[in-house]
Amino acid sequence: MADVMVLKEKLTLAREFLREDGLIARYGHLSAYVPEERLVLITPNAAAVRGRMTPADVVTITLAGEVVAGDHRPPIEWIIHTAIHDARPDALSVIHTHPLYSTSLTIAGQPLRPVYQHGAILGEGPLPVYDDPCIITNDEDAARLVAVLGSARAVELRGHGAVVVGPSIEEVWATAVFLEENSQKQLYATLAGGARFLSPDEIRRAERSVGARSIQGLWDYYCHRHD
Numbered sequence: 001m002a003d004v005m006v007l008k009e010k011l012t013l014a015r016e017f018l019r020e021d022g023l024i025a026r027y028g029h030l031s032a033y034v035p036e037e038r039l040v041l042i043t044p045n046a047a048a049v050r051g052r053m054t055p056a057d058v059v060t061i062t063l064a065g066e067v068v069a070g071d072h073r074p075p076i077e078w079i080i081h082t083a084i085h086d087a088r089p090d091a092l093s094v095i096h097t098h099p100l101y102s103t104s105l106t107i108a109g110q111p112l113r114p115v116y117q118h119g120a121i122l123g124e125g126p127l128p129v130y131d132d133p134c135i136i137t138n139d140e141d142a143a144r145l146v147a148v149l150g151s152a153r154a155v156e157l158r159g160h161g162a163v164v165v166g167p168s169i170e171e172v173w174a175t176a177v178f179l180e181e182n183s184q185k186q187l188y189a190t191l192a193g194g195a196r197f198l199s200p201d202e203i204r205r206a207e208r209s210v211g212a213r214s215i216q217g218l219w220d221y222y223c224h225r226h227d
Helices: 004-020 078-087 100-108 117-122 139-149 169-192 200-210 212-226
Strands: 029-034 039-042 059-062 067-069 093-097 154-157 161-166
Touching: 004 029, 004 039, 004 093, 004 169, 004 212, 029 078, 029 169, 039 078, 059 078, 078 093, 078 139, 078 161, 093 169, 100 154, 100 161, 100 169, 117 169, 117 200, 139 154, 139 161, 154 169, 161 169, 169 212, 200 212
Parallel strands: none
Antiparallel strands: 029 039, 029 093, 039 059, 059 067, 093 161, 154 161
């Protein structure tokens, strides 16, 4: 059984880490799924939080978007989270960010693929791209997003941002961080003359450096830095 309070605390921390790294600002949201109860814990609407968020600010909603606990409204794109949680049993956490570099690559129409060691967490790629820059607020668009995402760890939203999914808040957060680091390096390499992508064999070998132990170490580092 999931410890809801622990999940709320981790969502709050992950949001702060992403805010400090510039991956979200006023907008951007995170969620965790409680499969035993079919409920979604989600960070609130941007208007609800000024400055740092607390675990008490996290909203609990059903897969249909009904608020069952919390004093705030969910974000306007809550349906991104519920649709993915419902479709992907492995997606126990979902993050929607508005990162500079990976979004810039989608605007340029450049496929995003691993170019450095930690980028191997993204898989062989290229990452799928949802080809619509507008916000996702209805069932049809959410279903299209889920279809484009498929079994990937992340999907880029052209000119809009990124959606990252995975089995834990820590892993999804780390994937979002590595996605943007990879995108920055890819963009700089492209400007310098051309990006050299990792081969499938290099990706398989590099993935060993982004396992659970490495991700926990990175999480602990950010916790220490944040204190």
